[in-house]
Amino acid sequence: MTAIRLLLVDDDPLVRAGLSFMMGGADDIEIVGEAADGGEVEALVDRTRPDVVLMDIRMPTVDGLTATERLRAREDAPQVVVLTTFHADEQVLRALRAGAAGFVLKDTPPTEILGAVRRVAAGDPVLSPTVTRQLMRHAVGTAADTRRTRARARMAALNDREREVAVAVGRGLSNAEIATGLFMSVATVKTHVSRILAKLDLNNRVQIALLAYDAGLLEEEQEGH
Numbered sequence: 001m002t003a004i005r006l007l008l009v010d011d012d013p014l015v016r017a018g019l020s021f022m023m024g025g026a027d028d029i030e031i032v033g034e035a036a037d038g039g040e041v042e043a044l045v046d047r048t049r050p051d052v053v054l055m056d057i058r059m060p061t062v063d064g065l066t067a068t069e070r071l072r073a074r075e076d077a078p079q080v081v082v083l084t085t086f087h088a089d090e091q092v093l094r095a096l097r098a099g100a101a102g103f104v105l106k107d108t109p110p111t112e113i114l115g116a117v118r119r120v121a122a123g124d125p126v127l128s129p130t131v132t133r134q135l136m137r138h139a140v141g142t143a144a145d146t147r148r149t150r151a152r153a154r155m156a157a158l159n160d161r162e163r164e165v166a167v168a169v170g171r172g173l174s175n176a177e178i179a180t181g182l183f184m185s186v187a188t189v190k191t192h193v194s195r196i197l198a199k200l201d202l203n204n205r206v207q208i209a210l211l212a213y214d215a216g217l218l219e220e221e222q223e224g225h
Contacts, residue, residue, distance in 0.1 A: 003030040004121040007050035009067065010083065011036050011059040015106065019054065022110045029117060038067030045071065045078060051121050054113075055100070056083045057091050065095050072099030072203055079120045097210060099203035102126025125206045151214035157199045163217070165192040169205050170212030 006029050010016050016034050023029050032048035035041050039062035041053065053071065057064040068080050082095045082103035092103050101120045104113050116126040158166060161182075168178040175189045182189070196208055212218055 003028055004052060004117060005030055005032045005048065005050045006117060007031075007033045007035065007041070007044060007048060007053045007078070009035045009038065009041055009053060009059075009064065010056040012056075015056070015083075019113075023114065023117070026114055029114070038062030038064055041067045042070060042074075050078045052117050053078050053080045054083060054104075054117065055080050055095075057095065063091075065091055065098065068095050068100050069098040081116055081120050081126060093210075096206050099207065101204055102206065125204050147214045148216055151211050152216070154200055154211060155215045155217065158196060162192055162196050162199070165189060166196055166208050166212045167217045169193065169196075170209040170218050172209070 006023060008016050008019050008023070008031060010019070013036070016036075020031055020034065024031055032050050033044045035044050037059050038055075041055075041062075044050075045053070055064040055068060059067075064082060068082070071077050071080060077099070080095075080100040082092055082100045083106055084092050084103055085106050095103070102116065102125045104116045104126065108116075119126055155163065155166070164182055165178060168181060173181065175186050175193070178184075178189045179186045193205065193208070196202070197204070200208070200211065202208055202211065
């Protein structure tokens with residue numbers, strides 16, 4: 001079994017030491033590097049080729065948001081999991097929009113942080129439906145109308161079936177649950193999700209969920225029931 005290559009990014013040396021000790025004890029995870037600031041990340045990624053980057057949001061020179069945006073804009077970008085001390089923070093939301101695969105709290109039990117790294121390495125976002133809804137509710141603000149107009153324009157690129165799948169992803173449903181609810185095979189759901197990502201130029205299911213929310217599609221579905 002190939003070990004998951006992990007890069008740790010946090011400006012607090014004690015946090016890095018704790019994460020390194022915790023992660024280093026797992027047989028399936030290899031820590032390939034550490035960085036104290038987001039400005040160091042791209043060079044380290046080039047040198048160490050990590051599968052996953054565990055990224056602190058708040059750093060003094062280049063923050064985790066900027067570093068995430070830079071990484072996710074690259075070809076063959078590693079997955080990014082954001083580290084934060086807040087459950088619903090605007091910067092976390094922006095990092096997810098930039099392409100982070102999810103977030104974990106710094107006080108999360110070690111086994112759950114390990115599980116998050118493993119899930120992201122396997123291609124699964126690290127956000128439960130409850131957390132996704134919490135973050136999306138937090139997104140409502142003064143720019144909501146502008147976001148909705150732009151999101152609706154982007155969602156217009158989808159056909160009716162893709163739109164249904166996008167709404168189901170926004171509700172936090174798994175591929176199996178979407179397949180059952182929309183009377184299609186899991187393989188077909190996966191195909192639709194891949195097409196949605198390609199059409200809308202998105203990185204992952206979290207971004208589909210956020211865009212569906214911004215467009216008001218989840219509210220429309222609730223009103224229709």
